[in-house]
Amino acid sequence: MSIITFTLNGSQVSVDAPPMTRLLDLLREHLHLTGTKEGCGEGECGSCSVLVDGELVNSCLVPSLQIQGATVTTIEGLGEQTHLHPIQQCFLEKGGAQCGICTPGMILATHHLLEKHPAPTLDEIREGLSGNLCRCTGYMRIFEAVQQTAKLAEAGK
Amino acid sequence: MAPKEPIVGAPALRYEGEAKVLGRAKYIDDLHFPQMIHGATVRSKFPRGRITAIRYGEGVPWDEFTIVTWRDIPGENTIVHLLKDHPCLVEEIVNHPEEPIVLLAHPDKALLRKAVDAVTIEYEPLPAVFTIEESEAPDAPVIWNSEAGDSPNVFKTYLMEKGNVDDVWASADYIIEGEYSTGAQEQLYIENNGVIAEYTEESVTVWGSMQCPYYLHHALQLAFALPEEKCRVIQVETGGAFGGKEDYPSVIGCHAALLAMKSGRPVKMVYDRLEDMAATTKRHPSRTRHRTAVSKDGRLLGGEIEFAIDGGAYVTLSPVVLSRGTIHAAGPYNWPNLRIRAKAVATNCPPHGAFRGFGAPQSIFGLERHMDLIAKTVGITPEELRRRNFLQPGGSTATGQLIKDPIDLNGMLTRALEESGYHAKRAEFTKTNPTSPIKRGIGFATFMHGAGFTGSGERRLNSLVAIEIDDEGSPEILVSSTEFGQGTNTILCQVAAQTLHIPYKNVRIAQPDTHRVPNSGPTVASRTAMIVGKLVEDASHNLLTCMRASGLLEETYTPEQFCHAALAYKQKHGELRATARYQAPGDIFWDDDKYRGDAYPAYAWAVYVAEVEVDTRTYMAEVKNFWALQEVGKVLNPVLAKGQVEGGVAQGIGYAIYEKCVWKDGVMANNQMTNYIMPTSADLPPIHVLFEEVPSIHGPFGAKGIGELPMDGPAPAILNAIEEATGVCFNHCPLLPEDIFDKLANPTSISADSSQLQPAVAGPVFSGTTS
Amino acid sequence: MRSDVRDYTLTAPGSLNAVLSALAANPRLTPVAGGTELMVALGVGRLGPHELISLHRLKELRFIEEHSGILTLGAGTTFTDIRRNATIAREFPLLVQTAAWTGSIANQNRGTLGGNIANASPAADSPPALLVYDATIELVSANGRRTLPYGEFHLGYKKTVLLPGELIYAVRLPCRFAKHRQYVRKVGTRNAQAISKIALAATALMDGATVREIRLAGASLVDRPARLHATEAVVLGKAITPELRTLAAAALASEIKPIDDIRSTAKYRMAVACNLLDEFLLSL
Ligand SMILES: Cc1cc2nc3c(=O)[nH]c(=O)nc-3n(C[C@H](O)[C@H](O)[C@H](O)COP(=O)(O)OP(=O)(O)OC[C@H]3O[C@@H](n4cnc5c(N)ncnc54)[C@H](O)[C@@H]3O)c2cc1C
Numbered sequence A: 001m002s003i004i005t006f007t008l009n010g011s012q013v014s015v016d017a018p019p020m021t022r023l024l025d026l027l028r029e030h031l032h033l034t035g036t037k038e039g040c041g042e043g044e045c046g047s048c049s050v051l052v053d054g055e056l057v058n059s060c061l062v063p064s065l066q067i068q069g070a071t072v073t074t075i076e077g078l079g080e081q082t083h084l085h086p087i088q089q090c091f092l093e094k095g096g097a098q099c100g101i102c103t104p105g106m107i108l109a110t111h112h113l114l115e116k117h118p119a120p121t122l123d124e125i126r127e128g129l130s131g132n133l134c135r136c137t138g139y140m141r142i143f144e145a146v147q148q149t150a151k152l153a154e155a156g157k
Numbered sequence B: 001m002a003p004k005e006p007i008v009g010a011p012a013l014r015y016e017g018e019a020k021v022l023g024r025a026k027y028i029d030d031l032h033f034p035q036m037i038h039g040a041t042v043r044s045k046f047p048r049g050r051i052t053a054i055r056y057g058e059g060v061p062w063d064e065f066t067i068v069t070w071r072d073i074p075g076e077n078t079i080v081h082l083l084k085d086h087p088c089l090v091e092e093i094v095n096h097p098e099e100p101i102v103l104l105a106h107p108d109k110a111l112l113r114k115a116v117d118a119v120t121i122e123y124e125p126l127p128a129v130f131t132i133e134e135s136e137a138p139d140a141p142v143i144w145n146s147e148a149g150d151s152p153n154v155f156k157t158y159l160m161e162k163g164n165v166d167d168v169w170a171s172a173d174y175i176i177e178g179e180y181s182t183g184a185q186e187q188l189y190i191e192n193n194g195v196i197a198e199y200t201e202e203s204v205t206v207w208g209s210m211q212c213p214y215y216l217h218h219a220l221q222l223a224f225a226l227p228e229e230k231c232r233v234i235q236v237e238t239g240g241a242f243g244g245k246e247d248y249p250s251v252i253g254c255h256a257a258l259l260a261m262k263s264g265r266p267v268k269m270v271y272d273r274l275e276d277m278a279a280t281t282k283r284h285p286s287r288t289r290h291r292t293a294v295s296k297d298g299r300l301l302g303g304e305i306e307f308a309i310d311g312g313a314y315v316t317l318s319p320v321v322l323s324r325g326t327i328h329a330a331g332p333y334n335w336p337n338l339r340i341r342a343k344a345v346a347t348n349c350p351p352h353g354a355f356r357g358f359g360a361p362q363s364i365f366g367l368e369r370h371m372d373l374i375a376k377t378v379g380i381t382p383e384e385l386r387r388r389n390f391l392q393p394g395g396s397t398a399t400g401q402l403i404k405d406p407i408d409l410n411g412m413l414t415r416a417l418e419e420s421g422y423h424a425k426r427a428e429f430t431k432t433n434p435t436s437p438i439k440r441g442i443g444f445a446t447f448m449h450g451a452g453f454t455g456s457g458e459r460r461l462n463s464l465v466a467i468e469i470d471d472e473g474s475p476e477i478l479v480s481s482t483e484f485g486q487g488t489n490t491i492l493c494q495v496a497a498q499t500l501h502i503p504y505k506n507v508r509i510a511q512p513d514t515h516r517v518p519n520s521g522p523t524v525a526s527r528t529a530m531i532v533g534k535l536v537e538d539a540s541h542n543l544l545t546c547m548r549a550s551g552l553l554e555e556t557y558t559p560e561q562f563c564h565a566a567l568a569y570k571q572k573h574g575e576l577r578a579t580a581r582y583q584a585p586g587d588i589f590w591d592d593d594k595y596r597g598d599a600y601p602a603y604a605w606a607v608y609v610a611e612v613e614v615d616t617r618t619y620m621a622e623v624k625n626f627w628a629l630q631e632v633g634k635v636l637n638p639v640l641a642k643g644q645v646e647g648g649v650a651q652g653i654g655y656a657i658y659e660k661c662v663w664k665d666g667v668m669a670n671n672q673m674t675n676y677i678m679p680t681s682a683d684l685p686p687i688h689v690l691f692e693e694v695p696s697i698h699g700p701f702g703a704k705g706i707g708e709l710p711m712d713g714p715a716p717a718i719l720n721a722i723e724e725a726t727g728v729c730f731n732h733c734p735l736l737p738e739d740i741f742d743k744l745a746n747p748t749s750i751s752a753d754s755s756q757l758q759p760a761v762a763g764p765v766f767s768g769t770t771s
Numbered sequence C: 001m002r003s004d005v006r007d008y009t010l011t012a013p014g015s016l017n018a019v020l021s022a023l024a025a026n027p028r029l030t031p032v033a034g035g036t037e038l039m040v041a042l043g044v045g046r047l048g049p050h051e052l053i054s055l056h057r058l059k060e061l062r063f064i065e066e067h068s069g070i071l072t073l074g075a076g077t078t079f080t081d082i083r084r085n086a087t088i089a090r091e092f093p094l095l096v097q098t099a100a101w102t103g104s105i106a107n108q109n110r111g112t113l114g115g116n117i118a119n120a121s122p123a124a125d126s127p128p129a130l131l132v133y134d135a136t137i138e139l140v141s142a143n144g145r146r147t148l149p150y151g152e153f154h155l156g157y158k159k160t161v162l163l164p165g166e167l168i169y170a171v172r173l174p175c176r177f178a179k180h181r182q183y184v185r186k187v188g189t190r191n192a193q194a195i196s197k198i199a200l201a202a203t204a205l206m207d208g209a210t211v212r213e214i215r216l217a218g219a220s221l222v223d224r225p226a227r228l229h230a231t232e233a234v235v236l237g238k239a240i241t242p243e244l245r246t247l248a249a250a251a252l253a254s255e256i257k258p259i260d261d262i263r264s265t266a267k268y269r270m271a272v273a274c275n276l277l278d279e280f281l282l283s284l
């Protein structure tokens, strides 16, 4: 077992867990944050996406010891109780979530994409989200949600 | 006062959308019960055989495990669907790989995995078959035989006839034959199958990811020999289903419940991706053979269609899938004479099951490819051929159903071709293709999809819905119809809100719980919007009638007045509840024996156009642009409806050119997301969704079904476009680059294809394969 | 999740030297860098080694530097690092391209160049680019360092020259390809997040119509990442004519040994490899 200490959604946490525990299980089973989903467990679907030090990663492929001292953001850290994050609001309005199982990962991937490309082209969106599989939407509503978020951010400047 | 803006037809926000975007929606694997332990399944590693021994290996503390075999089943050892041939756990004979034999439960998930691996099963192998051809071969081993089946290895047959097709061959100008086939397709919902079961005081409760709580409810009653009221099923947030959680939850639900009974603790069973892909249902593989008599001006004089599907090892839902496939095999065309023979055969693959479209995508694929072959043979354009044969109002379908709705397929085709720039593109591609390594093409498919259960199905379902006023005075819809992404919650609340003249956000919908909600039928068959929606509308009217009759509600009212009146009524009478039960429209008739009549109350109609590129260096086909025009009656929610169509088209594109199940002796060899290729956001073209709205009297505010339709058209439209691009016809989907390569690089293999036969030499060699 | 993580150990010494000493002391230790290979194996219950040591965030391994015409990439360089580096974009566009199609963005944020090379899959994306840029590879262990041409690193299917206790330290690329014609094409199962069915990378220096220098390498053509020397030899010093293209295709066909597997067929791979070669030769 190892004591793993890191910053999770703004607060410091310490967990005693086997060092090879997948970050996904650390979040879901040890810390009871179930917004991060498991779709494949092999890095293909992106539904376990979280941000580690601002970079998008698949939490099913991260051994927990490697997040020692890191900053982790999950879907629970994005919006607030009373206020949806603009990405969440746009996903809601544009129909970007259907069954919702890919949605937390997709929203974090969108967050990462918009950090790197505040005004992404359609091709940048297509590439930026291509590691997040969605079986329900055919992605079109998701693209609109991303574009809408970018537009609102631009207008808000 | 009625709300100023209509609610139906407006983009009301998804009912449970906020919880989903916040990551707060709780799916089955997100739930934890006190004392809960985990369950796992030991499965057969072989396709068919007799079990001779089960050994529990060394190094596992077996006394800590709950172990369930078929002997622990208190009731019947069956997962009931249409028949009872499907055992809950194998007793002696294994009929497919991955068949459940032993169930294990333990508090420690990781130990459970080791225990599963430590169980070895010895068996005496028996001969097995894996394809339709092997199953129907004259010397095939008999792998399934039952009084309920039509003959050995055949689960079900249908014969559908119109006119007298035997008379047309002599007078036909052309007789055109073709054979078309489709592969299995994995639903690939991103959330795997999962349930939690609890067994207390002789009653069983299962929470799970599912489409049809009452299916599992029924299965539990039989497996546990318990009365209805002792079985309870609760659907929790479901991460995609597409048919894949129609019948399978009955299997995993019964399994978890058995473990819960034996262990005395709540048991969670959630499959991982490998197990879900290997062991659960997929779309039925199919084969369609066409023989068509056509006049020289391109009119369909008559046809024979043989439609066969591979049902896997047990009957499950195959007869119903076959039925829908059979009826849709004739398409939106006028057939003066037609004979369709259809059969579902047994193989030693895991049972195939429901997947969006339910047999229709398979037979429509065959027909729409065949239509292009007919056009080519007769020497007219695919467009012209369809125009000469479209069903018209006043005409009758292959089942003899009179078309009463004012459909205009010609107009729809014109619009779809215009929107897509079809004619200009066709001309351009003909010019540019000869000198370009990238061949471009544009093709289309025209088709329809029936809403609701087939034939007398809705009459038998006899669905019931209720609306109840809650403690805050808000109406709550009680239905067993489930939300798994398609928008059930939202559209039903919209219908109720509009009917009750109150804001959308004032309406609630109950979590589907068989102890609370009446049976409004399964959430399948594109029936929810039309059938259940209509019942919600009726129940809302009944609620209003009841409130008005009590004198508590005026003719016009504000939402606040509604709320006060509702609460006042409740105070006086204890509860305020209205129901509505399905009543078959008086003018709809279906004859199950003759397989004739009004197959569906209403159809959705569509024209889908695909533009493709085929790179002759890599043999890869890619869809570059897509137009989906459909007439689905009133569109209840434009954002949700678009999302349904886009999602369906994406699955259809996958079906056409990406998604291949690789089988090795009944085992899915590519049961991983890395090797089963579904389209990513970088693979899909723009999808232009276009609606026409001809209100139907059968649905609420004129709505019809929309869920399955978009799965039907993409594959044939895309393969038609690929033929346009390459000049070579491909009659199987999925069509992978390797298949395109096989034909493009080996021109000799092309002439060997029966579909390339010249009409003059296509004699009456249509080999009968249906019994 | 099909493994029991309690059966595995993982340590993360903070420096390269500490890692090397640990490796020297315990030859059973297996390094984990980004984990995008090893954690997949863990998930499906097929991770053989049980004692692991983390290379993640070792500063000594994660760097990109240019010195007197040689670009050095530390083994811990991620694909994202490669995609964001201006020098690489200018001098070695094929490497940027192959990084861009190595799995998803999330995968590129974690996966490392060293992991891609050490994993030694014949289907890996970066090795063909490294081979046609004439890379050398530097290895390090507690006993010191050694450098060899990258082409000599792979010995066979998933076999490399790495000794127990030895790590990939860095890859060096000579910055002298600016005037070369450069080509890479991946044929995967789909546009994104796809494993190669085959890929071909090439660099060539032209002298008028004559091919002065040529390097070819591919993915999934032979059992390991390797140059296609026989085909190169046919083309070298010649002008591209239809006859030469036919000869080159024949040389390629006799030199490569593609296989049938779950992703594709041998004959498809063979045909497409020849087509890609031809596409490149035609562009010269
Ligand atoms: C979803 C997904 C998609 C992928 N797509 C692609 C793709 O398109 N193309 C492709 O090429 N790969 C792909 N990969 C594979 C993988 O991402 C790459 O091979 C990556 O480069 C591995 O690097 P890593 O640091 O994550 O390796 P790790 O998993 O950490 O290690 C891999 C191997 O390398 C060894 N190793 C790591 N670093 C060193 C070192 N410095 N010295 C010695 N040995 C070392 C490890 O011991 C292990 O054996 C994909 C993987 C996933 C999960």
Ligand code: FES
Residues within 6 Å of the ligand: A037, A038, A039, A040, A041, A042, A043, A044, A045, A046, A047, A048, A049, A058, A059, A060, A061
């Ligand atoms: S669960 Fe991690 S990528 Fe699918």
Ligand code: FES
Residues within 6 Å of the ligand: A096, A097, A098, A099, A100, A101, A102, A103, A133, A134, A135, A136, A137, B190, B239, B240, B485
């Ligand atoms: S919304 Fe269902 S998988 Fe994306």
